[in-house]
Amino acid sequence: MDIQEFNPKIYYAFDVWNPENNANGKHHHDFFEISIILEGEASYFFNQQWQTVRGGDILLFNPGVEHAERQLPKTYSHQLHIGIGSFELEGLSENAFPNQEIILTSQEDQIKVFDKAWQLINEFGHHNINLICKGLIYEMMGLILRCLEQNEQTEPSILSKNERLKQAVQLIITYIENNYAQEITIEQLATTHYVSPTYLSKIFKEVTGVSPINYLILIRLQQARQLLMTEEYPIKEIARAVGYEDAYHFSKSFKKQYGVSPSALRQKNSQEMPR
Template structure:
């Protein structure tokens, strides 16, 4: 049964971060009352709203956009936004709070950016709506939900009204290649200079491109990815912390443990001592 809160018809906090590129934190649906409004300033997250019915307005970057059924609007991270349902035909929408290093790139390929925060499909918009509703219905299934989000992004890219205006620039290709390089080499003692060198770029130039495109610095992304892989390995009780440190690119356990504790607030051994059972919502010491 759906959770009703703050005017929402359905809202679930899921916090799905197992995927390397795309994270899902919250899903919801709201059938708004006339002139229902909300103001956002979201940190380190992105929100997309899929308009199922009705219409309303979005204000961002000192601009106002009239938005209607079948469109999608973006609430970018670190931008103050205001949106409001129409007085006579208030909208009903589905929203996803998402994140991850590649999600800004995927949305940009679809033409959805802070400068262009409204998406209009050129083909049957029911595909996106049906995928979104299916995600709400199956919100307990992490990989199913993430798969649906990839399908939504793919459909948006292939059916964007701005597709002809958009070309994937060399800078975006460099960023994608940098992500792929890190995901391939994270288990080695790789340095940022090596990433830039492998792509034939100056370090400072690549660092700027990466930060602008993803919101992460290269060093932050490398650290975050290593920590994420370390958490997965900690579930394997046959591996020692020293072995895990080497498997994620650290030559000594102390440096790894220090970085892990700074990232998660717990030492690796302490983190391992708690098993979180998402299916039951219980925490069991093991």
């Protein structure tokens, strides 16, 4: 691939929440589509059969590949769809990726794809498709190509139950780090990844050393500390920006973590700044 001439067109990029019984009939494209299952599960048709995909799965549809999707009763899904065209990789037909399978085989870089996906969705909230969005999509394409390259170099392996759970933890970490300002509960995280809250807490603590909720608190306070040191927003606004509705509770948690109140940290930081 000549990187100087590589300039794909982004036809669309959007995330959608699909309620139960939602359906999208059989179709195909003349461009490349990435479909990322962010949360929940869905039934997808490809390779002439219906199969279940869940949060953590990345689907790659080359031009001409027939597919469809539907939500079964009592299920939902949150998905990100990206349509890309006007590119050609060496040795492949136009708008095609070198994937043999529709579902991307799990790789370490797959977690990075989800991180970029959440960043992209958060960017939607501020702008339409812009240069930052385009850059994130290009990064996702590069990471997916790296995953496919790694798949070619290694024998496919079946993940053990423990490995799958650890991968779920990494996906939850990515979710928390990109959605810390929203209301997040252990029950929500567990339901999304099809494990019990108790078991999720256990495996999460084994991987990170802390519980999911304590990890969420840590991320919120780290973000708040950064804002306090770099921005002049009122403390109440900073509390809300990182997911705290109650400024008093925020201040109490902040002082417990850092040994100093938010206002004291801000004052100390302003005194130390060069004049």
